[in-house]
Amino acid sequence: MVDVDIAKETHHARAFDFRGIEYGKHIEFSNDSNGMEKFLKWAIEIMNKNDKEKLVIGMEPTGHYWFCFAQFLRDKNHKVVLVNPFHVKRSKEFDDNSPTKNDRKDPKTIAMLVKDGRYVEPNIPEGIYSELRIVVDIRERLMKDLNRIKNQIVRWLDIYFPEFNKVFADWEGKAALITLKEFPTPAKVLENGTQGILATWKKEIKRAVGIKRAEKLVEAANKSVGKKHGIEMAELEIKLILEQYEMLLRQLKNIESKIEELFMQVQGSNDITAIKGVGVITAATFIAEVGDITKYEHPKQIQKLAGYNLVENSSGKHEGQTTISKRGRRRLRSTLYKMVMPILANNKEFQELHKYYTARKENPLKKKQSMIVLCCKLIRIFFAILKKGVKYDGNKMLKDVKRPEKIRNVA
Incomplete structure (x- = not known):
C-alpha cells in the first residue's frame, strides 16, 4: 500500500506492506499530470521489485485537493481509500510520543491506519449523480449569497428608513420593491408625494393600489428618524444591492430549474x-x-x-x-x-x-x-x-x- 499526504501543490508519499515495513524511499510529486505519472511509475516499480500484485493508495481528504488525484488513480483502476483526518490527528503520536507534524511523518501515520483497516472507500458520484451534486452545491452558494444580500437590505432600511417596515409588512413584496427602487429614502418619498407614488405603482401593478398605503408611506417619511446625511451615496448603495438581489433571484430560478431537470432523470x-x-x-x-x-x-x-x-x-x-x-x-x-x-x-x-x-x-x-x-x-x-x-x-x-x-x- 502507498500512503499519500495531500497538499495544494506538492504531495508526499511512502510505501509500506501489510506488516508496516517500508519499501523504497519517500517521494515528493507535484499536483499535476506529470507529478501523478511520476508517482504511479514509482509505486509500480516498488510493486514489481517486491512481488506485490495489488496497489492500495491511502490518503487523508485534505480540502478539495485530493479530488483530481483520486480521479486519476480510479481511472487507472487502482483502489483509493480515505482515512479520517480526526484519526490521523489523534494517532500521530503513537510512534514517537510527539505531536510533531511534517510531510514525512504524516504518510506513515496514514499507512498505519490503512494497515489496521481504519479507512473508508470513497463513494465518488459519477454521471447524473455528479451533475446533481455540483448543481446542488451551486444552489447552496446562491442561497447563502441571497441571504447575505437580504441582510444588507434590512440593515440599509434600519439606517436610512426604519419606518419602511411599518408601511410594508414584507420589503420583498412588489409595491415595496418598486418603492425601494424609485424612492427609497424619506426625502425621495416626500419629493414625489402621494400622487407621484400612486402613479409609479400603477405603472407596474395591475391590481388596484390603495391610496391609504401611499398616504401612510408619506406620513412615515415625514416623521422618519433615519440618517439624513450621505443620502446620495446611500441611494446608489441600495440601487446596487437591489441589482445583486434581482440577479441572484434569476440565477436561483435557473439553477432550480436545472435541478428539477436532472432529478427527473433519476430512476424512481x-x-x-x-x-x-x-x-x-x-x-x-x-x-x-x-x-x-x-x-x-x-x-x-x-x-x-x-x-x-x-x-x-x-x-x-x-x-x-x-x-x-x-x-x-x-x-x-x-x-x-x-x-x-x-x-x-x-x-x-x-x-x-x-x-x-x-x-x-x-x-x-x-x-x-x-x-x-x-x-x-x-x-x-x-x-x-x-x-x-x-x-x-x-x-x-x-x-x-x-x-x-x-x-x-x-x-
Whole structure:
C-alpha cells in the first residue's frame, strides 16, 4: 500500500506492506499530470521489485485537493481509500510520543491506519449523480449569497428608513420593491408625494393600489428618524444591492430549474415526489448527497452517512444519554430534517406515526426526537423506492403503530 499526504501543490508519499515495513524511499510529486505519472511509475516499480500484485493508495481528504488525484488513480483502476483526518490527528503520536507534524511523518501515520483497516472507500458520484451534486452545491452558494444580500437590505432600511417596515409588512413584496427602487429614502418619498407614488405603482401593478398605503408611506417619511446625511451615496448603495438581489433571484430560478431537470432523470424520482410533503429540491438534494443508492447494501449505511446513527456514553453502572453522532454529511442530515417538517404538515401517515411516538405509554419521545426517528424512517422508504423499485405504501409504514418496536431515546 502507498500512503499519500495531500497538499495544494506538492504531495508526499511512502510505501509500506501489510506488516508496516517500508519499501523504497519517500517521494515528493507535484499536483499535476506529470507529478501523478511520476508517482504511479514509482509505486509500480516498488510493486514489481517486491512481488506485490495489488496497489492500495491511502490518503487523508485534505480540502478539495485530493479530488483530481483520486480521479486519476480510479481511472487507472487502482483502489483509493480515505482515512479520517480526526484519526490521523489523534494517532500521530503513537510512534514517537510527539505531536510533531511534517510531510514525512504524516504518510506513515496514514499507512498505519490503512494497515489496521481504519479507512473508508470513497463513494465518488459519477454521471447524473455528479451533475446533481455540483448543481446542488451551486444552489447552496446562491442561497447563502441571497441571504447575505437580504441582510444588507434590512440593515440599509434600519439606517436610512426604519419606518419602511411599518408601511410594508414584507420589503420583498412588489409595491415595496418598486418603492425601494424609485424612492427609497424619506426625502425621495416626500419629493414625489402621494400622487407621484400612486402613479409609479400603477405603472407596474395591475391590481388596484390603495391610496391609504401611499398616504401612510408619506406620513412615515415625514416623521422618519433615519440618517439624513450621505443620502446620495446611500441611494446608489441600495440601487446596487437591489441589482445583486434581482440577479441572484434569476440565477436561483435557473439553477432550480436545472435541478428539477436532472432529478427527473433519476430512476424512481417520480415515486419519491409522489409522497405527500416531499418536494423536488429537497429530494434532489438527498440524491445528490447519497449518490447512486444501488452501491449501498443497507439503509443504515445512509443513516450513518447522515450522522443519524445512535451513540452512547456509558461506563460501569453509569448509563449515559443516547444521542445521534452528527458525524457525516451535514447537508444530508439537515435536508432530511427539513424534509420531515413539510411531510408532517401534509402526510397523514407520518402525522399518525409522529403522534404515536410522542404519546405512547412506554418510552415516549420528545417532538424533536420523534422527528429524528422519522428522518431514519424516510431514509428506509427512499432506499426501498430507489433500490428495490417499490411504491410508497402508507399503510405498510404504519406497522410501527400496530406492531411497535422499542425505540431508544435520542437527543
